[in-house]
Amino acid sequence: MEEQILTPIIGSEDGQAVLSTWSVKAGDHIDIGQIIGSIETNKAVLDLESTKKGVIKALLVAAGTEIADLQPLVTVIVES
Amino acid sequence: MVKTLAVDPEEVRKSKVIHLGQIPVNSFSQTFIQSLTQLGKDKVIFSFRTMLIIREFELMLEEIKKLGKYQETAFKYAGPAHLSIGQEASAVGQALALDTVDIILGSHRSHGETLAKGLFAIDKLSDQELTKIFEAPETKHIIKNFNSSKITKKEKAIEVFLFGLISEIFGKETGFNKGLGGSMHAFYTPFGIYPNNAIVGGSAPIATGIALYNRVQRKNNVVIANIGDASSACGPVWESMNFAAMGQFKTNKEKKINGGLPIVYFFVNNFYGMGGQPIGETMGYENLARVGAGINPDRLHTEVVDGNNIFAVHDAITRAKKIIAQGKGPVLIDCQTYRFSGHSPSDASSYRTKEEIDSWRDVDPIKILETDILNNNLLLPQEIEEMHLQVKKLTFDAFVKAIDDKISPRLPLHSNPEIIGNLTFNNTSKEIDFSYAAETLMDPLQTQRVKSTNNKSRIGKDQNGILSGVKAITFRDALFEPILEHAIHDDSLVIYGEENRDWGGAFGVYRGLTEVLPSHRLFNSPIAEAAIVGTAVGYAMAGGRALIELMYADFIGRAGDEIFNQLAKWQAMSGGILKLPVVLRISVGSKYGAQHSQDWSSLLTHISGLKVIYPATAFDAKGLMASALESNDPVVFVENQRLYDNVETINISGVPQEYYKIEIGKPAIVRAGKDLTIFSVGACLIRALEAAEVLENKWNISTEVIDARSLVPFDPDLLIKSVSKTKKLICISDACERGNWLHGIMNLIYEKNSNDLENKISSVMAPNWITPAAEQEWNYFPSVENILDAVLDQGITLLGRVRTIQNDSLNNFKKGI
Ligand SMILES: Cc1ncc(C[n+]2csc(CCOP(=O)(O)OP(=O)(O)O)c2C)c(N)n1
């Protein structure tokens, strides 16, 4: 089954954030809580943690893209 | 500290006992002969004579207060005289162990410590050095009517010193600080005597800040905070002791600046406040010294010392200096002594028995030393008698000169009351030296922060509209840029506050600075607002420059004394001798309810001695921060949290990359117009501009919008000109209505534009009650709707619009809201 990992609600004034780096790629196996990338806001650089366990089907945004709260970032083929 | 201090649950949850250890009481056991051999006859006799001078000096003040004369010469003095008769050994024992460069600060009862430190300095300095000091620009006003050739003689120097102190007490221009400090605030920095303080415990944070300066600037002198026993109840005193003992001074990663701060908290314990008794009545302890054990595992090396024995005090300070030299400070000394005199001359001493006072007179420190001196044949009885007479003459000579209006005039305030006003600010600055490279940990250009800022657009708009804060420079970035610039070019600048390192301040303004600055120049303070501000005052007094932060304006109350009485007052109280280059960043919150959303900019302007800046655009934030950081005056820099993420869309040319300054005190026309003027304070500017846009588009009304930018000082010319053109004025501010700074501006405009105004001025301010929850904020703070209502009040027709809310100011006055 496919599920998505969303941008967390960052709580910055207007959700302004950039997906600054990916540390995983399509085909990688990921676990819940694993750091899969970083998000840069004006206030801080935050780790993006996986909320799913499974294999990455696709990264939905390129590094350097502006992202909004709750925007889908990764499609994962989840393991049950 | 980031990921270096692990919190281990196994360790935390273990059963164990905390050992507090022991605190020595009166451990000094040296005989007089031993002390004499150690110190030599000259020092012992000099100490004795210094005690006599202090005693006579204070008897002089007592006689004047009680009888209106001294040695039959009449003089009236209306001010305070908190005497330390009986406590002389504490003051002299201390000075005996200190070097001239060591620094003391004191309390309302510190004539003794001041005299002792001064006399020992005179004893140690050469005639040449003394002449240089007395003729230096900051001190030459004292001797302006003296024949200075005679001052080179030490005995004359002592008389001048007494004269300077007496003149200060009597409020004369020839006083140490031009008579603007008085009895409780005298100081004389060339001899290492920094301000005494009329606020109980007030010297603790300032002394701690001077110690911070000594540590950061790698100086070896120690600082002594002389404070009373009753001040051991004061929050700022505890905050200071903890600040000086902060763990990070010992675990500093870079190992360059290590060890607790070089300071002694010297409690002059006379067992009374005014009449209340700390031990057994107002405190929980049975011994003041116990508080040391609460601060750190070293118990602050606390000792209880016999304050009636100069040798015991000398020994304790000497050892404290050794502890401090090893980086193991701070130190607490509980110096037990007793004042025979009342709290003040009007004190009837109803709170203690005559028997108690007599029993302490039996151990009068002067008597004790005199007996030792006589018994050991250091002086003959008649020599002591002569010394007494000679000290009386010395005091009298200084007194007579100090009351002589020809030698010692008063400031001519009747003809020129602004003399004091003009000492409030020095209006000088220290420009950034771009050729100097301060100590840094890495090249700022290599930090993620600077890399991403450098990639951003300097203008907040492009052909597609407004850019986001990750694409364009924000207000937050605009603040960061000059701060970084000053930090990397000035080693004397320290930056601290709550969560300032690593986190970068609660709102991320300092993000990236942690990588650049060593941890002694950018650090996390304890959650101790009084200590944050008070130490910055001391740091600046000592010659440094401090950038500090209070996370929310609402926390100003926690640092009330330090902001209002210390930061704001010392420049004027020192007669312009001290400079306090401190930038206090304060952010105004939103969305967090009544204790986190108050705009207290008006409150700050009520306090004389603070410059208050409140920018609303990224362009202004950058230029004004640069000016604040180079200013030698204390500046409060108010930032509204609503603005941090804003990109620059108001100043169309954006935020220049290069360093630039905007003059403090100048408002700006943000939008030109002809029908109406809106004058805005702080973040209201955004709403004022929105209202102006609506007025233009819907009703074709041309509005001039002026942003105050600075509240103190403030040049009103631009506003006056605007009102003479538009003839209508609306003022807007997020601060509460009662006591709002704008009322003063409105009065001024009524006066200056009396013939221009077509209507009474309208104002839109927050009401005099608490801020509601986030979702309801716009029913509280001035909104665009409120501004449009005010436009109606100006007699302007806005077709299709009627007033939304009625404001019953008369009734609100009656109700107190
Ligand atoms: C903050 C503050 N509260 C109260 C006072 C009024 N006051 C002046 S001296 C004093 C007693 C201080 O006792 P202590 O600290 O032991 O010093 P001592 O007078 O004994 O030298 C008080 C309550 C003050 N000056 N400052």
Ligand SMILES: [Mg+2]
């Ligand atoms: Mg006391």
